[in-house]
Amino acid sequence: MAPRTYPSMSRREVEGLIADGRMVFILDQYVIKADAWAPFHPGGDKAIRHMIGRDATDEVTALHSAEAREQMNRYRIGRVEGIWSNFIPPIQGGKFRPLAEVGPGDVIDNGPDCPTTSASSSDLGSRPPSPVFDDNVDGLLRKRHAPAGLSSAASISSASSVEPEDGGMSFLNSLTHEKTALDLEKYPSIDETTQANIVSKYRELHQRVKDEDLYRCNYWDYAIEGFRYVLLASTSFLFLRWGWYGTSAAFLGALWHQLVFTAHDAGHMGITHDFHTDSVIGIIIADFLGGLSIGWWKKNHNVHHVVTNAPEHDPDIEHMPFMAVSHRLLQSLRSTYYDHVMEYDAVAKFAIRVQHYSYYVLLCFGRLNLYRLSWAYLILGQGPRRGKAWWHRYLEITGHLFFWTWFGYGVLYKSLPTNWDRFVFFLISHVVPMPVHAQICLSHFAMSTADLGPHESFPQKMLRTTMDIECPAWLDFFHGGLQFQVIHHLFPRIPRHNLRRTQKLVQDFCDEVGIPYALYGFVDGNKKSRGDFG
Numbered sequence: 001m002a003p004r005t006y007p008s009m010s011r012r013e014v015e016g017l018i019a020d021g022r023m024v025f026i027l028d029q030y031v032i033k034a035d036a037w038a039p040f041h042p043g044g045d046k047a048i049r050h051m052i053g054r055d056a057t058d059e060v061t062a063l064h065s066a067e068a069r070e071q072m073n074r075y076r077i078g079r080v081e082g083i084w085s086n087f088i089p090p091i092q093g094g095k096f097r098p099l100a101e102v103g104p105g106d107v108i109d110n111g112p113d114c115p116t117t118s119a120s121s122s123d124l125g126s127r128p129p130s131p132v133f134d135d136n137v138d139g140l141l142r143k144r145h146a147p148a149g150l151s152s153a154a155s156i157s158s159a160s161s162v163e164p165e166d167g168g169m170s171f172l173n174s175l176t177h178e179k180t181a182l183d184l185e186k187y188p189s190i191d192e193t194t195q196a197n198i199v200s201k202y203r204e205l206h207q208r209v210k211d212e213d214l215y216r217c218n219y220w221d222y223a224i225e226g227f228r229y230v231l232l233a234s235t236s237f238l239f240l241r242w243g244w245y246g247t248s249a250a251f252l253g254a255l256w257h258q259l260v261f262t263a264h265d266a267g268h269m270g271i272t273h274d275f276h277t278d279s280v281i282g283i284i285i286a287d288f289l290g291g292l293s294i295g296w297w298k299k300n301h302n303v304h305h306v307v308t309n310a311p312e313h314d315p316d317i318e319h320m321p322f323m324a325v326s327h328r329l330l331q332s333l334r335s336t337y338y339d340h341v342m343e344y345d346a347v348a349k350f351a352i353r354v355q356h357y358s359y360y361v362l363l364c365f366g367r368l369n370l371y372r373l374s375w376a377y378l379i380l381g382q383g384p385r386r387g388k389a390w391w392h393r394y395l396e397i398t399g400h401l402f403f404w405t406w407f408g409y410g411v412l413y414k415s416l417p418t419n420w421d422r423f424v425f426f427l428i429s430h431v432v433p434m435p436v437h438a439q440i441c442l443s444h445f446a447m448s449t450a451d452l453g454p455h456e457s458f459p460q461k462m463l464r465t466t467m468d469i470e471c472p473a474w475l476d477f478f479h480g481g482l483q484f485q486v487i488h489h490l491f492p493r494i495p496r497h498n499l500r501r502t503q504k505l506v507q508d509f510c511d512e513v514g515i516p517y518a519l520y521g522f523v524d525g526n527k528k529s530r531g532d533f534g
């Protein structure tokens with residue numbers, strides 16, 4: 001059968017479709033209209049919404065299987081010529097003109113009516129109502145220098161006396177501009193040619209990753225993980241039997257800490273690469289064994305991967321009123337993920353003032369917050385109700401009933417003699433996995449939260465907003481792949497045990513295109529995240 005041809009579409013025509021409410025993005029020079037598919041999309045609609053009006057080729061390639069990519073061809077409606085100049089998606093505040101608004105004398109072409117050369121002040125002027133450039137909030141609190149070789153996006157200035165009340169707004173805005181300027185200075189220019197070159201080298205890198213077979217999962221590595229899990233579970237069980245309740249709880253906590261890593265791999269389809277198989281693995285580990293919802297996690301995490309470290313869009317850095325990792329959160333931003341305003345109220349003012357002390361304490365109770373979010377997700381049916389993932393919710397609910405039967409009834413109620421023992425067991429088992437929360441925060445909290453505009457390429461943004469942790473290979477099991485967060489963000493479906501090999505290729509890529517690669521020791525990374533050591 002002759003391949004189907006598609007009409008060439010101008011940028012203005014695409015704009016008109018988006019103004020009419022269509023979910024349109026660019027993929028491999030084709031215009032994709034995803035409206036009909038969105039209700040069935042396992043990745044949810046928000047991930048797609050953040051790509052509207054953009055060339056989503058690299059994001060889509062990173063997050064999908066070859067079969068899903070193939071499936072997208074069905075939604076082609078046209079093609080575009082040359083380098084696509086990204087719009088700011090409507091969900092991020094972009095404004096679009098309906099085609100009807102064009103008068104007879106107006107030229108409709110694919111020209112760059114969006115600035116493409118740099119995030120200049122005129123670019124700022126055309127942006128959504130809230131300012132969008134910034135750096136970390138600890139910039140408000142203390143002064144430190146980034147280690148040599150690392151972007152000064154992460155370096156911080158001092159202004160501990162700042163009170164960002166209404167009168168502080170202009171200060172916050174000027175800080176935003178200042179931090180953005182720093183990023184623009186330290187990272188390659190976001191002009192069209194430079195970014196196109198980075199994209200082209202990134203695609204070559206991806207080809208090298210495939211040529212070196214780095215997507216192939218070595219199941220033996222997971223057999224070793226499985227052996228570790230069984231060892232931790234049996235040790236916990238034996239100590240429970242012997243009446244060593246605290247020790248038993250600690251081993252159970254250690255098991256949960258380790259299990260999260262494999263749930264993360266499965267959530268990204270990074271084990272078998274089969275959507276259903278990896279989903280079931282994820283549900284068994286997260287829901288049946290851990291009492292958490294992998295569906296909630298995926299919904300949250302998918303958005304995090306497409307808008308990493310954007311204060312108003314990325315749920316992974318939205319922890320108001322308890323913590324703020326960007327000064328922009330000190331102005332009651334509206335979260336597009338949660339669809340509500342993250343108030344900078346009296347509670348937030350107090351909590352954020354002491355966040356460098358409360359940080360680790362809050363992390364100790366991170367798991368309790370995950371229960372809350374998981375239940376809300378399952379009870380309110382926030383997951384996909386149609387499409388290939390419709391049944392996940394029911395399996396997850398079964399998983400939660402199973403979890404509370406073995407843990408709530410079997411361990412806490414039946415095996416422990418007193419309420420005090422129950423309380424201590426619960427506390428220890430839930431605090432011991434705390435390092436996983438620190439490991440998750442570590443990758444992003446100290447990195448830039450600036451928005452350099454719609455023309456920054458996917459690879460540059462991932463490298464600017466994410467850091468890796470240096471550790472010896474024998475400690476990889478403890479970090480569970482999260483130490484290679486940069487590599488993971490560039491290629492989320494690569495199996496965890498291949499990330500160390502991929503790191504070398506990424507370092508060469510960074511050297512070639514001149515993007516700093518943020519690599520810290522575990523302690524230094526923590527100092528940066530917490531922000532006031534040293």
Ligand code: HEM
Pocket residue numbers: 025032033034037041042043044047048051056059060063064065066067068071072075267268269275298299302303306
């Ligand atoms: C018509 C367009 C699209 C189609 C047909 C489509 C299809 C799919 C399919 C079949 C999956 C299941 C996993 C797989 O087999 O790879 C999936 C997952 C996913 N998609 Fe899309 N997709 C589209 C657009 C997008 C866009 C624009 C984004 C944003 C970058 C996106 C983000 C995701 C994410 C994050 C997942 C992972 C979901 C999970 O495993 O829970 N998709 N998509």
